[in-house]
Amino acid sequence: MTIESKPTLRIGHHLLEGKIASLPKPLAVMRRTDSTSDSETPYSFDIVAIIRKKIIFSKRPTPIVETVSTHAMEAPKRNRAT
Numbered sequence: 001m002t003i004e005s006k007p008t009l010r011i012g013h014h015l016l017e018g019k020i021a022s023l024p025k026p027l028a029v030m031r032r033t034d035s036t037s038d039s040e041t042p043y044s045f046d047i048v049a050i051i052r053k054k055i056i057f058s059k060r061p062t063p064i065v066e067t068v069s070t071h072a073m074e075a076p077k078r079n080r081a082t
Contacts (some may be wrong), residue, residue, distance in 0.1 A: 009055075020053055027050065
């Protein structure tokens with residue numbers, strides 16, 4: 001996916017197309033870490049990432065239809081012993 005293209009998400013046999021939008025307020029992804037020193041709080045938080053954009057999937061999923069080979073559709077042949 002490039003910046004100019006539409007983001008796509010494939011879930012099983014469905015395809016979702018979306019668009020990228022900016023968030024009004026950025027979100028912080030935080031990780032809790034246990035404190036090793038003798039402090040008043042037993043843990044602290046570290047900021048791992050900042051999220052500034054989101055992907056919006058507003059349309060219904062499009063089904064993906066794959067072609068099936070004719071050999072897969074044939075019933076297996078059985079040899080009968082007489």
